[in-house]
Amino acid sequence: LYTAEVKAAYRGPLPSSLPPHLYSVGERARRGVWSCNKDQLILLSGESGSGKTEASRLLLHFLTASPAAESPYSVPLHAAHTVLQAFGNAKTRRNDNASRFAKYLDLELDHRGDAIGGSLTxxxxxxxxxxxxxxxxxxxxxxxxxxxxxxxxxxxxxxxxRSVDHYSILRASRASAADSADDRTHFADTKHALEVLELDAGEQQAVLCVVAAVLKLSNISFAPVNNIDGTEGCALQSEYELREACSLLQCSPDVLSAALRTRSSTVTPAGGGGGSDVESVATELSAEQASRARDLLCQALYARLFAWIINKINIAIKVEGNGRRKVLGLLDVFGFETLDKNGFSQLLINYTTERLAQVTREVTVQQRQEEYMREGLDWSYIDPCSDLLSLQ
Incomplete structure (x- = not known):
């Protein structure tokens, strides 16, 4: 279905004899950029596990392939896809390679319609x-x-x-021998992709250190203690995990320990005039609160690492120089999901998915209504559904 011969068949004017294909969507969008003199967007939507990420990869291969040879700009773009899958995808019950983020790629095209770079959000x-x-x-x-x-x-x-059983955030998912073999292969692929994106040895080591530090921090536990004043505090357990994490992050164990076990607030003494009179007061956290602070720190570290990787990708795929060019956008978002435990983040994911599905429906209905008008058919206007979440 996706051989070089099939790619060639769907490039250029599309004869009606060709069956529907993912490549025909890409070619119509590419040709629309210049024939309509408008930027184009391909929106991939569907339930979780319906193949959006794979469709995105196939479209990217098609759009970055020129008739003569593979575009030199395709190499970092494909490497970016590999890295994003490693750091942004995860196994769910419905999909072994589910995207856990939404991505929008601006693919910039030259006057021939060939990809010359892009930017990722x-x-x-x-x-x-x-x-x-x-x-x-x-x-x-x-x-x-x-x-x-x-x-x-x-x-x-x-x-x-080596074993995932040593880490609290991994041991819940038992890896099979096949999973481990795939992970070994994919690690080599991800490492090569980072090299293609021009991350030097020091930057690659920094990435590994942050990931390792998250694993170490997740193993830190806290025991509840009763303070003299009757309040509940906590004591740090597994201190060696903290020290090893701090060694990886190059920070002070004492400072990090205090940050996890206490909450600082500023107060102004009664009668104080502000400024230098402001004091900082540390309040001890309970074991449960400290555990929550640890989890938030792990999440923040990983999110900052992910954002840093996105920035490095954009440096590698950016378009050099000036010139007349157009943009073909590729939007790949989550699929709609209902989990056993649905929090605020899942609400945002499902809401975004619903809004994009609504855009697709509105465009489809509008095109059909315009067709009715051209044909002179009798039809009734369809009011859009009210959007309760947006309060429209």
């Missing part, structure tokens, strides 16, 4: 997955890739054990 990373997953699901792929694929020397430098 990502939204709604499901960062709470770092700390918790539903039964039968996994964390983000790269955690498992690192443990399965890194050589013993790398694991030793990162102070990591």
């Amino acid at each position: 990502c939204y709604l990373l499901q960062k709470n997955r770092v700390s918790e997953q539903s039964p039968g699901e996994r964390n983000f792929h790269f955690f498992y890739q690192l443990l399965a694929g890194a050589d013993p020397h790398t694991l030793k430098c990162l102070r990591l054990q």
Whole structure:
């Protein structure tokens, strides 16, 4: 279905004899950029597991292939896709490679319609997955890739054990032998993709250190203690995990320990005039509150790492120089899901999916209504559904 011969058949004017194909969508969008002199957008929508991410990959291969040869700009674009899957996708009960974020790629085309670069924007990373997953699901792929694929020397430098059972945010998902073999292969693919995106050895090591630090931090636990004044505090357990995480992050164990176990607030003494009179007061957290602070720190670290990777991707795929060019957008979003436990982040995901589905319906209905008008047919206007969430 997706051979070079099929690609060639769907490039250029599309004869009516050709059957419907994903490539025909890409070619119509590409030709529409210049024939209509308008930027175009391909919106991929559907339920979770319906194949949106794979369709995005196939479209990217088609749109970055020129009739003569593969475009040199396609290499970093495909590498970016590999890296995004490693750091932004995870196994769910419905899909072994589910996107846990939404991405929009602006693919810039030259006067011939060939891809010459682009820019990437990502939204709604499901960062709470770092700390918790539903039964039968996994964390983000790269955690498992690192443990399965890194050589013993790398694991030793990162102070990591090979087995996922050593890490609280991974042990809930039992990996089969087939999963481990796939993770080893995918780790090599991800590492090569990072090299293609021109991350040097130091930057790649920094990525591994942050991921390893998240694994270490997730193992920190807290025991409840009763303070003299009757309030509940907590004591840090597994201190060696904290020290190893701090070594990876190059920060002070004492500072991080205090940040996890206490909450700082500023107060102005009675009668104080502000300014230098403001004091900082530390309040001890309970064991439950400290655990929550630990989880939020892990999520924030991973989200910042993901954002940094997106920035490096954009540097690698940006268009050099000036010139007349148009944009073909490719939007790949989550599928609608109902989980055992649905939080605010899931609400945002499902709401976004519904809004985009509504856009698709509105465009389809509008096109059909315009066709009715051209044909002179009698028809009744269809009012759009009221959008309660948007209060429209």
